[in-house]
Amino acid sequence: MTGDPGLQPERTRLAWRRTLLALTVVTVLTVRLALTGDAAGAVLAGVAIAGWAATLALCWRRAVGSGPVRGTSRTMPVVALAAVGQATLGVLLAVRGLW
Amino acid sequence: MWETVRRWFDPRELRSVGSTPDYRFSLANERTFLAWLRTGLALVAGGLAAAQFLPPLPLAHLREAIAVALLLLGGTVAVRAVDHWARTERAIRLGEELPASRFPAVLALAVGLGALLLVVAVLARAVGGR
Numbered sequence: 001m002t003g004d005p006g007l008q009p010e011r012t013r014l015a016w017r018r019t020l021l022a023l024t025v026v027t028v029l030t031v032r033l034a035l036t037g038d039a040a041g042a043v044l045a046g047v048a049i050a051g052w053a054a055t056l057a058l059c060w061r062r063a064v065g066s067g068p069v070r071g072t073s074r075t076m077p078v079v080a081l082a083a084v085g086q087a088t089l090g091v092l093l094a095v096r097g098l099w
Numbered sequence: 100m101w102e103t104v105r106r107w108f109d110p111r112e113l114r115s116v117g118s119t120p121d122y123r124f125s126l127a128n129e130r131t132f133l134a135w136l137r138t139g140l141a142l143v144a145g146g147l148a149a150a151q152f153l154p155p156l157p158l159a160h161l162r163e164a165i166a167v168a169l170l171l172l173g174g175t176v177a178v179r180a181v182d183h184w185a186r187t188e189r190a191i192r193l194g195e196e197l198p199a200s201r202f203p204a205v206l207a208l209a210v211g212l213g214a215l216l217l218v219v220a221v222l223a224r225a226v227g228g229r
Contacts, residue, residue: 086143091171
């Protein structure tokens with residue numbers, strides 16, 4: 001990293017790791033909320049885990065890998081979509097006990 | 100609206116605008132996006148925690164309402180984070196002024212108001228002697 005005293009790529013990689021860690025915590029909470037013994041809950045828990053795994057796979061290179069970084073990438077909308085997906089699952093799970 | 104969403108997933112189009120800036124600017128923009136996304140994820144985690152760890156509240160469905168409100172707010176923060184990231188990236192590439200936004204102020208007021216309501220609720224219960 002000569003010529004870059006700010007270590008910008010390193011800081012960005014660490015920011016990605018923090019974000020994926022936060023997504024993992026959210027996924028654990030979604031799965032815990034979903035698993036109440038019924039089949040629908042198990043399906044939604046499976047969806048949450050699948051979405052988490054797909055997001056990790058798509059963002060892995062940016063969070064862990066080295067090499068050239070590009071300013072614009074599909075990983076930004078992908079990880080935001082994962083957050084919106086977990087929120088949507090959470091809404092479904094939060095209101096399912098109401099009827 | 101769908102055109103905007105499609106553009107988020109098509110980085111080639113964003114790369115074709117203007118000229119490639121100093122990569123440090125792009126990385127700073129990326130980290131800001133990630134910080135906003137973590138803010139959104141924290142709100143989503145709060146909603147998920149409210150849904151499963153709060154006991155049933157005296158007001159019917161209040162627990163579910165709190166959970167859904169936090170989850171929707173978190174989702175909104177995440178979507179807005181991508182939108183702001185894309186618009187900022189575009190502005191950097193074109194050498195324009197960065198987009199201004201009222202969103203941080205609105206979010207701060209919403210979170211502050213929510214906290215204040217909870218303080219009032221907790222105090223009301225304590226004074227009510229339950």
